[in-house]
Amino acid sequence: MMAESVLQLKGINKYFGKNHVIKNVDLQIEKGEFVTFLGPSGCGKTTLLRMIAGFYEPDEGEILLNGKRIEKIPPYGRNTAMVFQEYALFPHMTVFDNVAYGLKVKKTAAADLAKRVAAALELMQLQGMERRFPNQLSGGQQQRVAVARALVMDPEVLLLDEPLSNLDAKLRESVRVELREIQQKMGLSTIYVTHDQSEALSMSDKIVVLKDGVIHQIGTAQEIYFEPKTPFVADFIGTTNLLTLVGGDDGAVHYRDTSFPTNKEVHSGLSYSASIRPECIKLAPAPVEGKVSVPVHIENRMFLGEKVRYFVKDKGNKPWIVDMFDPGRQILDGDVYAVFPAEKVWVIQEESV
């Protein structure tokens, strides 16, 4: 028998007044999984997390924790712990008391409590700060206290709402690695909210891509990156070139004057949107045999060290982005060809859908 998912969301809908902010969300999270909610500002990430934690009630649908309905149980009655986007520390309590708060509410014995708080503070590299108050900490330190306060509860599901947004780039990366290690070591089922796609790609077992309260795709980082299900996902994750292709009677697809095979089934005369990543394209002085070659004009370029990013336009004035890696000092100019293998073009969907 399959082990039961730790958390299940079934047909979740949420309205704020007339504003339908979460639309028919179905989702399962397995034990020990690190799941990331990814999507633009306002897409509903926090709202979804708050419903799982019990701070909002869904208007429709069920939330099951280890198979039991919890959507009407208040936050303290479910075994979840949430780190808020605005981290919400108690300003009148020391770091130690902030982290100990949940355990005190649960009437944890003093010795056990002290041990667990110390362990959580150590994990978040906050030793020596036990006696400080939140206003005596930097934003990044406060954020780490908030994470420690959730971790110490050893929750069934840990919910983190952009918990690293206030850390500088270096610290953010090291805390990110640390957090992932702790999560894996403890086997903690975790939902992590971010709108930073590189954070999502690097940390997650599973990514849930949301837009306007709708799940566009659920998948591993590689699935989301290489096999986006909608043009939105293709465009939101990384940088891509979205093309409109037309199906031919020969099963090939056409883009302007070129036609090339695809492993998707296509229908003659229908149009398709497709994605090709900038790193899959090269610029060449002439068409290349066996590859798709689209004539383009170089409009602009950006030297970025490991690569040069070219901004080019094809004969239909459509802009493309092409990344040329290990460029040395060579800079291209003028009329060239954008060249790529046909199999690098990911056909997403029929345009009419």
Ligand SMILES: Nc1ncnc2c1ncn2[C@@H]1O[C@H](COP(=O)(O)OP(=O)(O)OP(=O)(O)O)[C@@H](O)[C@H]1O
């Ligand atoms: N308490 C509320 N009352 C009314 N509308 C709300 C409330 N909370 C959120 N909303 C609206 O619901 C939508 C989703 O908001 P939510 O906070 O879940 O977005 P988010 O994905 O977390 O965005 P961000 O990345 O900016 O944190 C937005 O349109 C927001 O304005």
Ligand SMILES: [Mg+2]
């Ligand atoms: Mg939010």
